[in-house]
Amino acid sequence: MVLILAVFVAISAFLEPQSCAASDMYRQLKSSKKGKSSKKSKRSNKGKPEINDLMNKAFPMWAVDAKGNRLAGGRRLNEASCTAISCEWNPFYVTKRYDGLHPDYGGHPTDNDVGYAFFGSSPFAGQPYSGTPHHCSIYDDNTKRTKACPKLVTTTDKGPDGPGHVPPHIALASLNWAVEDGFPLSEMFNYDFYDCRVIPDILLKMIRTYYPRIEGQAVDYPPPITPEGGDFQYEFPAGNGLDSQFPPYAPGPPHWCTQEMLDSGNWDGVCPYVFEGPDAGKYRHPHIAYAALEVYLANKVMPNKCFTTWLENNPSFLDSDRITTDTPFPVMDNDDADSDTVENWIGQPVFPWNYDKGDPKAAEGVFSNAFLYAATP
Numbered sequence: 182m183v184l185i186l187a188v189f190v191a192i193s194a195f196l197e198p199q200s201c202a203a204s205d206m207y208r209q210l211k212s213s214k215k216g217k218s219s220k221k222s223k224r225s226n227k228g229k230p231e232i233n234d235l236m237n238k239a240f241p242m243w244a245v246d247a248k249g250n251r252l253a254g255g256r257r258l259n260e261a262s263c264t265a266i267s268c269e270w271n272p273f274y275v276t277k278r279y280d281g282l283h284p285d286y287g288g289h290p291t292d293n294d295v296g297y298a299f300f301g302s303s304p305f306a307g308q309p310y311s312g313t314p315h316h317c318s319i320y321d322d323n324t325k326r327t328k329a330c331p332k333l334v335t336t337t338d339k340g341p342d343g344p345g346h347v348p349p350h351i352a353l354a355s356l357n358w359a360v361e362d363g364f365p366l367s368e369m370f371n372y373d374f375y376d377c378r379v380i381p382d383i384l385l386k387m388i389r390t391y392y393p394r395i396e397g398q399a400v401d402y403p404p405p406i407t408p409e410g411g412d413f414q415y416e417f418p419a420g421n422g423l424d425s426q427f428p429p430y431a432p433g434p435p436h437w438c439t440q441e442m443l444d445s446g447n448w449d450g451v452c453p454y455v456f457e458g459p460d461a462g463k464y465r466h467p468h469i470a471y472a473a474l475e476v477y478l479a480n481k482v483m484p485n486k487c488f489t490t491w492l493e494n495n496p497s498f499l500d501s502d503r504i505t506t507d508t509p510f511p512v513m514d515n516d517d518a519d520s521d522t523v524e525n526w527i528g529q530p531v532f533p534w535n536y537d538k539g540d541p542k543a544a545e546g547v548f549s550n551a552f553l554y555a556a557t558p
Contacts, residue, residue, distance in 0.1 A: 226361060229477070232353075232470050233415065239473035239491045240289065242272035249273030249462050249523045265496040273462030275453045276526045278513075281312075281506035283499070286521055290491070292349060293506045293546035294498060295472040298381035299388075301333035301346030304548035305506075307541040310448065312508040314346045316552035323536050327448040333549050334399050338385065342549050344400075347388060350467035351402050354411030355387040356474055366482050377479035377487035377494045405467055406432065415465040417455040426458040435464055439529050447534050451510050456527045504544045511536035 230238070244252040256267045263285065271287040279288030292300040293312060301314050309317040309325045317330035335345035356379065360366070364387070369379045394400050403410035406418060420431025423439060438452035454464035472491055479487035479494070488494050497503060512535040515528030 229357075229360065229474075232357075232474065233465070235473040235477050236465055236470055237272075238489060239476040240270045240469065241268075241490060243269040245273050245462075249275075249456075251521075263499060265490075265492040265499060268492055268499065273523065273526075274464055275456045275462055275523070276528075277450065277466075278510050278526070279507065279520070281508075287526055288507070289466060289469050290472070290495075290498065291506045292466075292468045293544065294495075295468055295475075295491070296378050297349055297352065297468050297471065298384065298547060299344055299347035299352065300349070300468075300547070301342065302546055302548050303330075304546075304550060304553060305542045305544045306550075306553055307538065308553065309536075309538040310508060311539065312506050312544065312546070313450070315448075316549065318555050319553050320556065321538075323538050324534075326446055327450070328446065331552060333551060336397050336399055338389070338394060342551055344385060344388070344394075347400075348402055348405070348467070349471050350405035350411050350413050351388060351392060352384060353413070353467050353471040353474065355391050356384065356471065356478075357411065358391055359387040360478070366478055370479055370482050372483055372486055377476065377483070379475055379478070404432065406430075411467075413467055413470070415463060415470070417460050417464055419455075426455050426461070428460070441532060442530055445532065445534060447511075447530065447536075451513070451530055453527045453529070456523075504542050506544045506546060509537060509539040 229235070241256060243255045246252060250273075251271075255269050263283070268284050270284050270289060274287070274289060277288065279286035281291040281294055282288050291312065293302055303311055303313060303316045305311040306319055308319045309315075309321050309323065310327055310330060313327075314332045315327045315330040316333060317325050317327075321330070333342055333345040335342050338344045369383055370377070371380050375381070392400055392402060405411055405413035406416050416430075416435050417426075418430050418433040418435055419426075419437045420433030423437050426437060434449055435454055436449045436452035437455060438449050442449065442452060455461055476487070476489065476491050476494065480489050492498060511530050513525075513528035514531050515525050518524035518528075
């Protein structure tokens with residue numbers, strides 16, 4: 182029997198009630214939004230640095246050459262060991278394959294690693310696409326396609342799966358706008374319960390201020406590249422096709438796949454992010470941007486407890502015995518190249534599709550078992 186160590190439980194059950202001051206502020210904010218047909222992307226930034234600057238501060242990046250290859254030097258002088266103070270991250274980020282692993286592989290932390298409360302993750306129970314928002318059944322085999330595995334969509338915030346899957350760019354936009362609209366920073370944190378992370382039920386209140394739910398209905402969240410979705414500038418969607426990796430970009434997923442891959446209907450999440458042209462390697466996950474903003478705000482509120490980098494606040498990420506949150510990838514055409522090289526990172530899936538869903542593992546995170554034992558189409 183597979184033991185699932187964490188279950189995504191109801192918001193009302195696991196989130197601590199907050200002060201009247203926070204609730205009063207939110208009633209005022211929500212009241213001020215009534216009658217507005219769209220969210221604003223241009224507000225006073227209240228002195229916040231640009232989000233890319235925040236990401237580079239919270240996740241210090243190593244130096245690269247013009248082709249994205251890592252250069253010697255940086256914070257880790259003389260090939261010193263990687264510590265929470267000295268470790269650096271990959272600025273030429275083009276694949277999620279090594280997310281959740283040691284930074285030297287070129288990946289970044291996953292949604293589960295940064296503790297994003299509303300990712301609606303599938304568990305690491307040995308089913309296909311574990312650790313993603315795609316919920317396949319434990320009975321599904323390696324040929325299952327992600328489109329047949331639903332995301333966690335709820336019609337209420339009060340059920341056992343809370344708000345379900347809320348895309349991280351929605352949390353990023355909501356937190357950003359709440360700060361700009363005057364939400365008191367001191368009400369966002371409770372170090373005794375959540376360390377340097379925003380209190381989840383406060384974050385949900387922010388989300389519902391800008392993206393309200395009609396009880397009994399699902400919420401239709403806008404894409405990240407739209408003003409209503411936060412106008413996230415580090416997506417570089419692939420709507421123009423693999424051979425057109427330059428602006429202006431057309432709407433679509435951020436993964437640049439071959440036409441054969443697109444036609445196959447398999448999981449496009451394994452294709453690289455933009456890896457050619459003027460924006461090569463500049464893609465950033467919204468959850469990384471969210472975590473960077475969170476680090477910045479926590480340090481402002483609690484400078485004696487919360488550091489300016491994510492790793493210093495989460496040093497256990499580097500523990501050698503940590504169970505990682507990476508998700509299995511299929512066989513890729515550049516697998517023969519070293520795993521810490523650009524050549525490896527920009528690989529495309531081989532055909533016929535060759536994917537192994539992997540073994541169960543007891544990774545940390547907040548997971549839902551809602552579909553784990555269900556028969557999916």
